[in-house]
Amino acid sequence: MRLIMIDDDAEGGDALAEALELHGHQVDRKHRGSDLLLAHHGYHAVLLGLDLPDMDGLQVLRKLREVSSVPVLILGEQADERSIVLGLHSGADDYIVKPARVAELAARLEAVTRRVGVATVARGETVVSDDVRVDLAARRVEVAGELVPLTRLEFELLRVLVERPGIAVSREQLMDCVWGDSLLAVSRKLYVHMAALRAKLDRPELITNIRGYGYRWGPDPYETAEAGKLLKAV
Structure with missing residues (x-):
């Protein structure tokens, strides 16, 4: 699965990317929200942190949802119900609290991409x-x-x-x-x-x-x- 990870946590993000690659995924690391808005094509899913250097992660997500239905999993610092509900209402498909457990994250990625695949309508020629x-x-x-x-x-x-x-x-x-x-x-x-x-x-x-x-x-x-x-x- 080809993933793009947008997160400003250099050490934790690199470690998570390496762990996902051991599970067979290809992970491209970016740090800015604008990177995602300009380069989301061709990915099976997005891993999105909320504390970004150029704009708020939820703002990035709402802008992305104006043009794309690619599955998005938030990598959030907060575990309270309000933060999770706000992320989901902003367009996320799932919300994972840091530090993410790799096996669980991989399973959630498979689940959300499988749902998208079922919902996709074949294009006529x-x-x-x-x-x-x-x-x-x-x-x-x-x-x-x-x-x-x-x-x-x-x-x-x-x-x-x-x-x-x-x-x-x-x-x-x-x-x-x-x-x-x-x-x-x-x-x-x-x-x-x-x-x-x-x-x-x-x-x-x-x-x-x-x-x-x-x-x-x-x-x-x-x-x-x-x-x-x-x-x-x-």
Whole structure:
């Protein structure tokens, strides 16, 4: 299992990382919360300390949850109920009190990653909406039977949206998935490429701009459900 450990306890963190590696895990050590926000891709789980040099660990966790569902286990100093509940409510999957018992931590890691694996939905290779056909495997897009050439970034934006039909995707999620940076200071890149994508597809009803939040592929599922109820009533 590939893990990333964000903790400012150099001696204790190094010892824990070495012990986990003896259990067959690969552990990358980082010390700053910003390191996690910029480098959480490709890991099976996160071990997160709360006392970090650049920001509070719970703040890091809440920011991470805006863009990722990767399992997070908090490595906390406090064993009181309030601290544990606060960590879980902030988005953690589990809370381990330091010093962590390695065998228990390894078992908890297996448990949370197993739950995530069961909940994962397989992604389809082709998405069809009205007369728009998106072949994710071939990276090919057709509108009304005509091929629409997209740049790499335009296709990546489209892929993120069509894999989540009817779900609002935040600007931070899009920037994280496409550029690998949810903290991208100049989000104008997103607006420019999204505007180009919408113009090329020429189907404004398929990509909804949710003001102040992000975008959605396809109609609002709640509006569709309400319309269905009205038709049945008639």
